[in-house]
Amino acid sequence: MKKSLLPLTLGGLGIGTTEFVMMGMLPDIANDFHTSIPVAGHLISAYALGVVIGAPLLVAFTSSYPPKKILTVLMIIFTVFNACSAFAPNHYVLLFSRLLAGLPHGAFFGVGSVVATRLAEKGKQAQAISIMFAGLTIANLLTVPLGTYIGHHYSWRYTFGMIAVIGLLTLIFIQLWLPRLAPNNSGNIRSELTFFRKKQAWLIIGLTAIGTGGLFAWISYIAPLMTEVSxxxxxxxxxxxxxxxxxxxxxxxxxxxxxxxxxxxxxxxILMITMAISLIVIFFVSQNQILSLVMTFITGGLSMAIGSPIQTLMINTAKGAEMLGAAATQAAFNIGNALGAFLGGLPIAWGLGFTSPEIVGVIMASTGALFALTLSRQKVKIVEEEVALAGE
Incomplete structure (x- = not known):
C-alpha cells in the first residue's frame, strides 16, 4: 500500500464515522434536547442534504486548484463543523452544524477518487480507490460502534470531539504524505458541466441512486429484521x-x-445482480438465525463492493470532468440512501412485515442492473464505432 494513499483512508474513516454514528446516538441526543426520535432524525437528513448540495458545488468551484489544496480546505470544513456539533447548545444549532459538516463529504471522496487513480499503478486504479473507501469500512467496523458506546455511556459530544480529532489528524497527514499534484483540468466549469448532457452520465447516476438504494432498503431496517424476524x-x-x-x-x-x-x-x-439475489435470499431465510448472520456478512460485503467500480466507471467516463463526475456519484449514493430508506419503509407501514423492504430492494437493485447493462452495451457500441473509424 502506498503511504500517499493513507491520508485518503484516514479522511474516509472520519467521514464514515460522522455519517453512520448518528443512527446509534439519536435516542441520546433526543433525550438531551427534549425532542422526539423523529425530530432528532432530521439530523441525519440534514447531513445527507449537505452531501447532495456540497458534492457537485464544492468540486465545481475548486477544480482549478491543486488536489492537495482542495482536500485540505474540505477537511478544514469537516473538522470545524464536527467540532461545532460537539458544542451545539440546542437542536437547531446542531442541525445547522450537521448540514455544513456534510458539505465536504462527497467532494472529498470525489477528489480523493481522482487522486487515488493518479497515484495508482497502471491497471490498479479501482484498487487504489478501494484503499480510500477502506476508511469508510473500518469506520463501520470500529469507530461507529465505539462512538455509539461513548455517546450512550458518556456523552455524544465526546463522540463529535473524537471525529474532529480524526479530521485534524487527516489534515496533518495530507500535508505530510500527500504529494503535490497538478490541477486535474483547466477549471472551466461550463465545459465540465457539458458532461451532464451525455446519456452515460445519467445512466451512472441512475445506477448509483436507484441500484444502491436496494441495499439501503435492507440496512435501514436491519434492527427490526433481526429482532422481530430472526x-x-x-x-x-x-x-x-x-x-x-x-x-x-x-x-x-x-x-x-x-x-x-x-x-x-x-x-x-455482476454486483447489482448478486445484490438482488442476496436480498431475495434474505427474504426467505431470515427466520433462521445462522443463515441470517451469513447473509448479513455477504450483503454487507456487497454494500461496499459496489463503491470502487462505480467511482472508477464515472472517472473513466467523465474525461475532463473527473472530479465533478466522481463527486456527483457521491451525491447519488446519498440519494440512494434516502430513497432506499423511504421506499423500504412503505411496505412496513402497510403491514407487510419486516422482510418486505427486501422486495423493494430487489426491485431497486434489478433496476440498477438494467442501467449497468445499458451502459455496457453503449460502451461496446462506442468501441465498435472507434474500430470502424480506425479501419477507414
Missing part, C-alpha cells in the same frame, strides 16, 4: 452491525479487484 435479542444488534461492517471490509477489497479485472461496468452489472 428473533435475536435487542442487545445483539450492535454485534450484528459489526458483522455487517466486517463484510464491508472484505467486500471493499473484492470490489476493487473485480473492477480492475473485468472492467468497472461489468463489475457493476
Amino acid at each position: 428473533k435475536f435479542a435487542a442487545s445483539s444488534v450492535p454485534y450484528v452491525l459489526v458483522l455487517a461492517g466486517l463484510g464491508m471490509v472484505v467486500g471493499n477489497v473484492i470490489g476493487g479487484k473485480l473492477a480492475d479485472k473485468v472492467s468497472p461496468v461489468k463489475a457493476c452489472l
Whole structure:
C-alpha cells in the first residue's frame, strides 16, 4: 500500500464515522434536547442534504486548484463543523452544524477518487480507490460502534470531539504524505458541466441512486429484521452491525479487484445482480438465525463492493470532468440512501412485515442492473464505432 494513499483512508474513516454514528446516538441526543426520535432524525437528513448540495458545488468551484489544496480546505470544513456539533447548545444549532459538516463529504471522496487513480499503478486504479473507501469500512467496523458506546455511556459530544480529532489528524497527514499534484483540468466549469448532457452520465447516476438504494432498503431496517424476524435479542444488534461492517471490509477489497479485472461496468452489472439475489435470499431465510448472520456478512460485503467500480466507471467516463463526475456519484449514493430508506419503509407501514423492504430492494437493485447493462452495451457500441473509424 502506498503511504500517499493513507491520508485518503484516514479522511474516509472520519467521514464514515460522522455519517453512520448518528443512527446509534439519536435516542441520546433526543433525550438531551427534549425532542422526539423523529425530530432528532432530521439530523441525519440534514447531513445527507449537505452531501447532495456540497458534492457537485464544492468540486465545481475548486477544480482549478491543486488536489492537495482542495482536500485540505474540505477537511478544514469537516473538522470545524464536527467540532461545532460537539458544542451545539440546542437542536437547531446542531442541525445547522450537521448540514455544513456534510458539505465536504462527497467532494472529498470525489477528489480523493481522482487522486487515488493518479497515484495508482497502471491497471490498479479501482484498487487504489478501494484503499480510500477502506476508511469508510473500518469506520463501520470500529469507530461507529465505539462512538455509539461513548455517546450512550458518556456523552455524544465526546463522540463529535473524537471525529474532529480524526479530521485534524487527516489534515496533518495530507500535508505530510500527500504529494503535490497538478490541477486535474483547466477549471472551466461550463465545459465540465457539458458532461451532464451525455446519456452515460445519467445512466451512472441512475445506477448509483436507484441500484444502491436496494441495499439501503435492507440496512435501514436491519434492527427490526433481526429482532422481530430472526428473533435475536435487542442487545445483539450492535454485534450484528459489526458483522455487517466486517463484510464491508472484505467486500471493499473484492470490489476493487473485480473492477480492475473485468472492467468497472461489468463489475457493476455482476454486483447489482448478486445484490438482488442476496436480498431475495434474505427474504426467505431470515427466520433462521445462522443463515441470517451469513447473509448479513455477504450483503454487507456487497454494500461496499459496489463503491470502487462505480467511482472508477464515472472517472473513466467523465474525461475532463473527473472530479465533478466522481463527486456527483457521491451525491447519488446519498440519494440512494434516502430513497432506499423511504421506499423500504412503505411496505412496513402497510403491514407487510419486516422482510418486505427486501422486495423493494430487489426491485431497486434489478433496476440498477438494467442501467449497468445499458451502459455496457453503449460502451461496446462506442468501441465498435472507434474500430470502424480506425479501419477507414
